[in-house]
Amino acid sequence: MISIANLSVSFGAVHALTNVSFDAAKGKITAILGANGAGKTTLLRTITGLEEAASGEISLEGTSLLNMRTEDIARAGVGHVPEGRGVIAEFTVLENLRLGSLAAKVNFQDGLAEQFELFPVLGERRSQHAATLSGGERQMLAMARALIAKPSVLLLDEPSLGLAPLVTAEMMATISQLCEKQSLTVLLVEQNAKSALKVAHDAVVLHLGNVVAAASAQEVASDERLRQYYLGLVDQ
Ligand SMILES: Nc1ncnc2c1ncn2[C@@H]1O[C@H](COP(=O)(O)OP(=O)(O)O)[C@@H](O)[C@H]1O
Numbered sequence: 001m002i003s004i005a006n007l008s009v010s011f012g013a014v015h016a017l018t019n020v021s022f023d024a025a026k027g028k029i030t031a032i033l034g035a036n037g038a039g040k041t042t043l044l045r046t047i048t049g050l051e052e053a054a055s056g057e058i059s060l061e062g063t064s065l066l067n068m069r070t071e072d073i074a075r076a077g078v079g080h081v082p083e084g085r086g087v088i089a090e091f092t093v094l095e096n097l098r099l100g101s102l103a104a105k106v107n108f109q110d111g112l113a114e115q116f117e118l119f120p121v122l123g124e125r126r127s128q129h130a131a132t133l134s135g136g137e138r139q140m141l142a143m144a145r146a147l148i149a150k151p152s153v154l155l156l157d158e159p160s161l162g163l164a165p166l167v168t169a170e171m172m173a174t175i176s177q178l179c180e181k182q183s184l185t186v187l188l189v190e191q192n193a194k195s196a197l198k199v200a201h202d203a204v205v206l207h208l209g210n211v212v213a214a215a216s217a218q219e220v221a222s223d224e225r226l227r228q229y230y231l232g233l234v235d236q
């Protein structure tokens, strides 16, 4: 379980996160929802040590991640797929995956076989530069690069951004499978509440850095007030 307690993060006068508290259950998908500027990216970046918390606590299975270096947080089992995917366009698929495996010191060939089984298209395109991949393939590569290090927690920042609805649906299905088969704990940050709520077990709704709801995905999806005011899900 990853536990966030009273977490606050500021950028000068901007309070990006204010007293944020929730638990993300082990082996489940917790969707982090909210409009642009809600603080979703800041939350993930603070978990991986890229932003500094002003106060509060972040712990993984009871061990505090605060004051740990980003590389040690990765070694502790937290994989981060940043906003915009963060693959290196000039590197091939293989080179990008090698980078992912370096941090965790896993056997590269074994990890590679596993990722190509999960994402066969990456195997077919192993020698292509990431720049030549489609948006969906690039997202798969970004996920594979994080997964090859064998994380127990996967942080995904807007994986559906810029993807066609069908590609988004496939990706959500893959996230669901991973979670089930590998008992991966997933924090799924999405502005696209509809797709995320379909696969998430739990959901946290952020608004201007505050938690306005933390409940089961089903409860959040059926709350008219949340749908209308915070999730942009207006019924037809
Ligand atoms: N590096 C930064 N410097 C200053 N303000 C920032 C920085 N990163 C984020 N913010 C501000 O923090 C708030 C939350 O941003 P962000 O976490 O990116 O939201 P989201 O990912 O939900 O769109 C916004 O008001 C944003 O402008």
Ligand SMILES: [Mg+2]
Pocket (backbone or CB within 6 Å): 040, 041, 042, 083
């Ligand atoms: Mg963001």
